[in-house]
Amino acid sequence: MTRMKFSKRIKNNLSNPKELESFYREDKDQFIKAFSSVFSENPENLLLQAWSERLNFKNVQKTEKVNQKLVYLTVFLGILAGLAARTLFVYVDDGNVNPGNFSFVIFPLLMIYFFVHSNIKKKTIWYSLVAVAAIAGYFNTLPIENSHSSFLATIHLPFLLWGFLAIAYLGKELSSYRKRIEFIKYNGEMLLLAFFILFLGVIMTFLTIALFSAIKIDVFEFYAENIVIAGIAASPIVATYLATSFKKNIVKSVIPYLAKIFSPLVLITLIIYLFFLIEQGVSPFFERDTLIVFNAMLIAVLVLVIFVIAERAEDIHRSFNDYVTIALISVVIIINIVALSAIGFRLSSYGVTPNRIAVLGINLLVFFHLIKIGFDYFRFIANRTKLATAEKTIVGYLPIYVAWTAIVVFLFPVIFSFE
Numbered sequence: 001m002t003r004m005k006f007s008k009r010i011k012n013n014l015s016n017p018k019e020l021e022s023f024y025r026e027d028k029d030q031f032i033k034a035f036s037s038v039f040s041e042n043p044e045n046l047l048l049q050a051w052s053e054r055l056n057f058k059n060v061q062k063t064e065k066v067n068q069k070l071v072y073l074t075v076f077l078g079i080l081a082g083l084a085a086r087t088l089f090v091y092v093d094d095g096n097v098n099p100g101n102f103s104f105v106i107f108p109l110l111m112i113y114f115f116v117h118s119n120i121k122k123k124t125i126w127y128s129l130v131a132v133a134a135i136a137g138y139f140n141t142l143p144i145e146n147s148h149s150s151f152l153a154t155i156h157l158p159f160l161l162w163g164f165l166a167i168a169y170l171g172k173e174l175s176s177y178r179k180r181i182e183f184i185k186y187n188g189e190m191l192l193l194a195f196f197i198l199f200l201g202v203i204m205t206f207l208t209i210a211l212f213s214a215i216k217i218d219v220f221e222f223y224a225e226n227i228v229i230a231g232i233a234a235s236p237i238v239a240t241y242l243a244t245s246f247k248k249n250i251v252k253s254v255i256p257y258l259a260k261i262f263s264p265l266v267l268i269t270l271i272i273y274l275f276f277l278i279e280q281g282v283s284p285f286f287e288r289d290t291l292i293v294f295n296a297m298l299i300a301v302l303v304l305v306i307f308v309i310a311e312r313a314e315d316i317h318r319s320f321n322d323y324v325t326i327a328l329i330s331v332v333i334i335i336n337i338v339a340l341s342a343i344g345f346r347l348s349s350y351g352v353t354p355n356r357i358a359v360l361g362i363n364l365l366v367f368f369h370l371i372k373i374g375f376d377y378f379r380f381i382a383n384r385t386k387l388a389t390a391e392k393t394i395v396g397y398l399p400i401y402v403a404w405t406a407i408v409v410f411l412f413p414v415i416f417s418f419e
Helices: 003-011 017-026 028-041 046-093 099-117 122-139 148-173 177-214 220-245 250-280 288-310 320-350 354-381 387-396 398-415
Strands: none
Touching: 003 017, 003 028, 017 028, 017 046, 028 046, 046 099, 046 220, 099 122, 099 148, 099 220, 122 148, 122 398, 148 177, 148 354, 148 398, 177 220, 177 250, 177 288, 177 387, 250 288, 250 320, 288 320, 288 354, 288 387, 320 354, 354 387, 354 398, 387 398
8 A cells, every 4th residue: 555545544534543553553664654744734633643652752762772782782793703704814815714714704693683683583593503504514624626516615605695694684574575675675785885884994994004104104914904804894794783773874765766877777788788799799609708797797687676676666656767677677588598598508519517507507597587577577567466576576586596506505516526
């Protein structure tokens, strides 16, 4: 139900406390959004005044209590992440530990943040932590060098741990598609905030090095190996606190506009790229680097499309950007067909390798996912279905992606004998 319809229902029941309570229980978020506009038009209504006190008092109390707790938790986890990353760096730099272990510094601590922040069963917490510990143990039995399957396990590991982070975030609402959409939005907000934090860190680094250089003291190596590494490790945790603690902030407002700006730009870039690809006679069937670019492009555009749809409001009129999104999906599906054909050609011509099978698997997943998203989104802009249908398609595939990364991490090294 749109905010306008909710506002109308509230206006029609200004003297009916039972109905207002019913509306609130039906959809709390929409009620709160609609209530503010209705109350501003009827500030003398005693029932609305009581509701205003109730809503504001509840929000203030909750904010004060949660923020105080999470600030200490964020500081503790941030320091822990920095120390763990700095310690691990020594062993990675010596070549004794797989660099992929840095994932075990970030994701488990983010999981702990949400375990504390969310209402989740203790059994789920322990199962998740034990599972991550088991993955860490298995991962560190894999060869560090000269193994394609181990390399694939390393680059897929963050996505597998991301699945456990989703469990921590979702808590008891594991099957709720709306909560999964919230999780996707959180990822976008967290990454953007982490980027800003790291950007400020880069400025601070240059200033610090310049200041000490002016008095003939070289702090570059010490600063890079200690402060920079610790800062990078702590940034996702600080960004998570900022993304989850402030319901209204600049980032939440900026992300939808960034998605709208980048969608047409990416579409134009892809069309121009395909034109020159054909004009130059470059073939992904024979050019390995071109095929790699194709696959990177597929993943990037899939992520962009997911954020565009996740940030779209149901009750906004169809716009130019909706058609851009459909066109973008269509172009990427064409690119995906070419990529799949090229992978099939290379498999039949040059044989089976773990790299080719891994690329084939993710391409097939993205291909079918994009087709379903495009079909559902087209029906939405044609007023044949609700936006929720496309959103359910988006989040419905997330467990499948996690399952595929688990196969690559666990089974590929065994199937291909650590090749």
